[in-house]
Amino acid sequence: MMDTRYIQLCASMICIVLLTSLQLYVKEQTRISRTKLLPYVPSPIPTPVKEPNTTLCPQGRPKPTIDDILCMAPFTFNSSHKNPCWTSVNGKLKCLPYFQVIGMDKCGTTDLFARISRHPDVVPNIKNKETMWWSWERYGYWLWSSNARRTYLSNYIHYFDNLALRLNNISRKKGKTQLVTGDGTPMDMWDFRGWKMIPQNKGLKEPQYLTPYLIRHVNRDVKLLILLRNPVDRLYSDYYFIDNGERSKNRTTFHQAVVKAIDVLKKCEEHRSPRSCLFDFNLNAKLVKHKTRIHLGFYAVFLREWLSVFPRDQILIMRTEDYSANTKSVMKHVFDFLQLKSLKELELSKFKITTSKREYVTKHKLGKQPMLTKTRVMLENLYRPDTEELSRLLKDKRFLWISRDRKSGMVENSTIN
Numbered sequence: 001m002m003d004t005r006y007i008q009l010c011a012s013m014i015c016i017v018l019l020t021s022l023q024l025y026v027k028e029q030t031r032i033s034r035t036k037l038l039p040y041v042p043s044p045i046p047t048p049v050k051e052p053n054t055t056l057c058p059q060g061r062p063k064p065t066i067d068d069i070l071c072m073a074p075f076t077f078n079s080s081h082k083n084p085c086w087t088s089v090n091g092k093l094k095c096l097p098y099f100q101v102i103g104m105d106k107c108g109t110t111d112l113f114a115r116i117s118r119h120p121d122v123v124p125n126i127k128n129k130e131t132m133w134w135s136w137e138r139y140g141y142w143l144w145s146s147n148a149r150r151t152y153l154s155n156y157i158h159y160f161d162n163l164a165l166r167l168n169n170i171s172r173k174k175g176k177t178q179l180v181t182g183d184g185t186p187m188d189m190w191d192f193r194g195w196k197m198i199p200q201n202k203g204l205k206e207p208q209y210l211t212p213y214l215i216r217h218v219n220r221d222v223k224l225l226i227l228l229r230n231p232v233d234r235l236y237s238d239y240y241f242i243d244n245g246e247r248s249k250n251r252t253t254f255h256q257a258v259v260k261a262i263d264v265l266k267k268c269e270e271h272r273s274p275r276s277c278l279f280d281f282n283l284n285a286k287l288v289k290h291k292t293r294i295h296l297g298f299y300a301v302f303l304r305e306w307l308s309v310f311p312r313d314q315i316l317i318m319r320t321e322d323y324s325a326n327t328k329s330v331m332k333h334v335f336d337f338l339q340l341k342s343l344k345e346l347e348l349s350k351f352k353i354t355t356s357k358r359e360y361v362t363k364h365k366l367g368k369q370p371m372l373t374k375t376r377v378m379l380e381n382l383y384r385p386d387t388e389e390l391s392r393l394l395k396d397k398r399f400l401w402i403s404r405d406r407k408s409g410m411v412e413n414s415t416i417n
């Protein structure tokens with residue numbers, strides 16, 4: 001009798017212990033999974049402007065869902081560093097990029113960025129090349145979608161912590177520290193899809209404030225680099241790059257896709273300005289679907305936005321064709337523009353700046369036939385007004401991309417991207 005009761009008591013006690021730990025375990029698991037599901041909360045770097053501009057930052061306006069960059073106080077950079085850096089409120093050194101390669105897709109920016117990064121005074125950013133912040137992450141955008149993770153200026157700044165950590169470690173000698181860092185996001189030049197979310201554009205039919213204004217506000221002296229390639233060749237390369245599926249792609253399918261894409265663009269431009277079409281979210285989505293992002297080739301329209309904010313000598317604009325043909329002299333020019341110490345011949349090869357092979361070739365494009373002549377002619381006609389405008393803007397006829405021998409332009413050994 002006693003024994004049974006004792007056993008029963010023991011059993012129920014064990015039961016209670018087991019149940020309690022099970023309960024605790026379940027609770028803990030829910031807590032973990034709940035933490036994982038919690039939405040991302042930005043750290044509060046955004047500081048209000050000391051004297052808000054009542055035109056740009058009226059009081060009582062609802063808080064925007066993205067950082068209101070133009071209403072943030074610009075950082076005061078520490079002149080001990082060549083790179084724009086400052087000490088944040090919590091005493092940590094923070095940095096923005098000293099240079100940005102802002103465009104264009106499929107024009108060789110990956111190769112250019114990699115070569116710049118091999119300069120001994122250049123420190124890579126945390127994402128290595130593309131932060132994808134100004135045009136994508138900031139709005140929660142991706143290639144065509146709008147539901148990616150949205151991040152904030154504080155996240156962008158975090159991408160340059162590599163440099164901040166290195167600078168912390170340098171014992172101060174006379175003069176500035178020379179290390180710099182950069183961003184290489186080729187979408188930044190053209191992808192203005194998020195313009196409606198910028199509070200200062202509210203209610204406007206066409207945007208007034210785009211990425212160049214925002215960058216200028218926080219990073220006034222940033223050096224901008226742009227590689228531009230014949231827009232017709234750029235598109236053909238982009239076609240094989242976008243959304244893969246290369247096996248079913250050839251020059252015939254390219255031609256059909258181009259015809260459709262031009263139709264989509266023309267329909268939009270029937271009732272809207274080219275500018276508002278080229279910056280449009282839905283137009284981009286449609287053209288990505290056709291794998292022919294013809295809108296990216298209107299370089300002059302995009303460049304105008306940058307030139308209306310940044311002084312001309314703060315932007316280095318190069319042609320991909322010249323870069324491929326004479327990488328060494330172009331790289332020397334790039335280092336000059338960036339005011340990085342010039343390297344001797346031996347160093348240029350030691351750091352693999354001039355000796356290495358071209359990076360990131362779109363493999364699927366190799367072995368494809370050149371595009372059909374009728375496609376090329378159609379695209380040349382499409383882009384001609386823009387390239388004419390571009391060569392006027394830059395006072396440089398090379399940006400007309402008129403090759404004496406059309407055939408050589410066609411094959412053009414397009415091993416870049």
Ligand SMILES: *[C@@H]1O[C@H](CO)[C@@H](O)[C@H](O)[C@H]1NC(C)=O
Nearest residue numbers: 051052053054055056057200
């Ligand atoms: C405020 O912004 C407007 C619009 O850009 C500008 O015209 C004006 O000069 C600014 N005012 C001040 C005090 O900065």
Ligand SMILES: *[C@@H]1O[C@H](CO)[C@@H](O)[C@H](O)[C@H]1NC(C)=O
Nearest residue numbers: 078079080081086087167172
């Ligand atoms: C600027 O950086 C130098 C070197 O790290 C440091 O000694 C100085 O205190 C900094 N100045 C400011 C205003 O933060």
Ligand SMILES: *[C@@H]1O[C@H](CO)[C@@H](O)[C@H](O)[C@H]1NC(C)=O
Nearest residue numbers: 162164165166167168169170
């Ligand atoms: C900073 O210096 C320390 C000591 O020399 C070293 O261990 C550390 O790796 C350095 N950190 C960076 C980011 O260079």
Ligand SMILES: *[C@@H]1O[C@H](CO)[C@@H](O)[C@H](O)[C@H]1NC(C)=O
Nearest residue numbers: 247248249250251252253254
């Ligand atoms: C091109 O690709 C399409 C679709 O995959 C195919 O039907 C067609 O036969 C191909 N044409 C050539 C010339 O290879």
Ligand SMILES: *[C@@H]1O[C@H](CO)[C@@H](O)[C@H](O)[C@H]1NC(C)=O
Nearest residue numbers: 407408409410411412413414
């Ligand atoms: C393309 O590259 C190959 C191999 O590098 C070379 O033999 C050929 O002459 C080049 N063609 C043109 C048009 O530059």
